[in-house]
Amino acid sequence: MENLISLVNKIQRACTALGDHGEGSALPTLWDSLPSIAVVGGQSSGKSSVLESIVGKDFLPRGSGIVTRRPLVLQLHKVDENREWAEFMHLPRKRFTDFAAVRKEIQDETDRETGRSKAISTVPIHLSIYSPHVVNLTLVDLPGLTKVAVEGQPESIVQDIENMVRSYIEKPNCIILAISPANQDLATSDAIKIAREVDPKGERTFGVLTKVDLMDKGTDAVEILEGRQFRLQYPWVGVVNRSQADINKNVDMMAARRRERDFWTNSPEYRHLAHRMGSEFLAKMMSKHLESVIKSRIPGLQSLISKTIIELETELSRLGKPVASDAGGKLYQIMEICRGFDQSFKEHLDGVYFQLINLRSRPGGDKIYGVFDNQLPAAIKRLQFDKHLSMDNVRKLITEADGYQPHLIAPEQGYRRLIESCLTSIRGPAEAAVDAVHAILKDLVHKAISETAELRQYPTLRVEVLNAATEALERMRDESKRATLQLVDMECGYLTVDFFRKLPQDVEKGGNPTHSIFDRYNDSYLRRIGSTVLSYVNMVCATLRNSIPKSIVYCQVREAKRSLLDHFFTELGGKEAKALGKMLDEDPAIMQRRINLQKRLELYRTAQSEIDALTWAK
């Protein structure tokens, strides 16, 4: 069972190394869920003396007024060796065998944090004592509660100390060692008052009565120690520490312990209670209690650890991988992120179905079909060629084409001009279709960027990828426009001869080829030309309705799928580590948080395996 306390000590030490001592940390804290014992009491009530008696060593700073100005987390480790030493968390690997030096280091470390003023600090000092004469125990010594500020102290100190003490003892896992001097009225005890506040049922409060030897003649503490007055759930323990005179005379701790034993056994009023009085008994009782508390908390602790591990892992994966240190690693990381983006873009384009997300498709590609199936035909329709081929317009173009020499058989040039003027107007809808598809592709790029979690992590890379993809799409749009308009121009440049060959000829139909030149411009003649041109143009439109989408898909959609980031990758290959690092410019706060999370995760995993090993071994 002793292993349990050592384990908790070990975990507490690891917690401290991580700054996890439950003080407003944004991360889950293990410290708060581990049982600990806090020593509370009014100033000069004898807290430090009780601690020293428990340890059996003279090592705490002494003096008048407020001496304990920072919480002292004291971990006692029982060792088999016949040696005693102390170690501070802030001075790793330095062993103190001289306990006067320990006292000095506590003073110096307090001053380092608070300055030489009489101010207090909530940052704890961590001290471990290894000795064959101690029991495994973790105790927190807290500044003494006071009623008035002394010279040089801010007025707020009274409240500040109370708040600090409360912040420790209000945690449900904190066992309260409430120190009250027997030579003062217990009804006014600061320790009992604050302990009652946070633990009204007294389930985790242990009352310790100090200075029993200093009580007025004719008075004694029997009623309290027997539990008839100021009753707590656990029986009161009386202690007799060294007096100031003893301290001044350097009375050795072992001698003091002996004297204390004598006091309890030789005082007629306390003799019957002697077996459960004194610092040695207190230490053993607290150690036993701590063991049983830890034992009862183990299942809760295990489930808290597993739950926290999951939480930490989830957050870590949300934060993404850390940035690689070398150029190759960085390049690989950027390529991986880009691949993720490219994949998401393609999936949008193809409308790939995601089994996991309720069979919903990533929208996008279908909009492109909408351009080909609705937008383009509607725009061509809006050109209204029949109006364009009104009689007046046909006459105008035919006569202009004929010039001074009216056509002899058929108005060849007139036909060409009429057809060209109609077909040229298709350039508008063709260009609009290219632009519409470009807008859709750009929109998909934005969607894919925002869905690529890693790009959120690196704002500069996000901008670079966005710019590269946008530039690539613009290049593709320009190429697509060139190719698509070329299709229209090709239709203008060479007419389908067959169409005209198949037209019924006036002569063959029995018309009169000899009618006068002026008759050639009559209404029915012009109407026939108009309708011939219209049916030719309609035939070409039907072809273009099919070939324009082919050109757009070939130049834009297929190309975007194939080589959206090709240029970017080529440029990337020529960049050096520094430039690559700039792209992976993660927010330093996130980097720090990842490091903190990783360390904490490590702590929790270690704690988990150690607790598991211990419970399995039982």
Ligand SMILES: Nc1nc2c(ncn2[C@@H]2O[C@H](COP(=O)(O)OP(=O)(O)OP(=O)(O)O)[C@@H](O)[C@H]2O)c(=O)[nH]1
């Ligand atoms: N005679 C006698 N003196 C005691 C006893 N306990 C403490 N003292 C004396 O009371 C004075 C204050 O004791 P400390 O242990 O320093 O008290 P503290 O509560 O730690 O003081 P702060 O940290 O300053 O709040 C010292 O001079 C001790 O020698 C006791 O049981 N008997």
